[in-house]
Amino acid sequence: MAFTEGTVQEIRELTPKQRLEEVLKRAQDSDDFFMLKWLRSGITIKNAEALSPTHCKATFVFKVDNFYGNRSGNLHGGAASAMYDILTTMVLAAMTENGDIWINGGVSRSLDVTYIRPAPEGEVLECSCEIVSAAKRLALMKAEMRRQSDGAVVSTCKHDKASVQIKRSIKL
Numbered sequence: 001m002a003f004t005e006g007t008v009q010e011i012r013e014l015t016p017k018q019r020l021e022e023v024l025k026r027a028q029d030s031d032d033f034f035m036l037k038w039l040r041s042g043i044t045i046k047n048a049e050a051l052s053p054t055h056c057k058a059t060f061v062f063k064v065d066n067f068y069g070n071r072s073g074n075l076h077g078g079a080a081s082a083m084y085d086i087l088t089t090m091v092l093a094a095m096t097e098n099g100d101i102w103i104n105g106g107v108s109r110s111l112d113v114t115y116i117r118p119a120p121e122g123e124v125l126e127c128s129c130e131i132v133s134a135a136k137r138l139a140l141m142k143a144e145m146r147r148q149s150d151g152a153v154v155s156t157c158k159h160d161k162a163s164v165q166i167k168r169s170i171k172l
Contacts, residue, residue, distance in 0.1 A: 016050045016058070017047070017048035017049075017094070020090055021045060027039050027086075037067060038082075041062060041065055043060055043062045044061045045058060046058075046126065047059050050094060054095055054135070055131055055134075056094040056130070056131050057091070057128070057131075058090070058094060058128075059127065059128045060087050060090075060126070060127045061126050061127075061148070062127070063124050064120065064121050065121070073121050074118035074119055075121075075154070077115055080115070080119070080145065080154075081111060083127065083145075084127070084143055085111055087129050088129045088141040088159040089102075089141075091130070091131055091141060092131065092161070095134060101163050102134070102139065102163060106161040106163045108159065108161055109138075111157065111159050112158045112159075113157045114155060114157075115154075116154060118154070119154045123149065124147075125147060125154065126146050127143055127144070127145045128143060128146070129143040130143070136163065137162060137163050138163070140159070140160050141158075142157065142158055143157040143159070144156045
């Protein structure tokens, strides 16, 4: 599904959690997204809140599927990076100020991930994402993944993005 000027207006009226749910649903309904299997695997939004018009936090919950594992049976680092990219970008859509500018996701300038401990296949992870700074052209988010079973931090992320102009119809 595509975002049009009309749907951007509709999304503007939603709460931060409702915005995230709409962005996630549209991504799941897409047929051309490389992480589609993961997006459709049962990701849930545990919570989402706007602390200010440009500062939002959200926590996503998902299970580590063997499809995204490495040879040692843990979440592959490249897969974790892609997951961070997607989830930190989604949080931008929850903003009440400048959120429309970021509805199409922008483009990554840098994505730094530090891996601390393994996330075994079958483990349920919680990924907490937060907007550190967001304006009309640049945004910085931070995130961390924790094992739900023991709360141990699996990895951390810093994601820097630049906005791109919304076209009439953008596919998510």
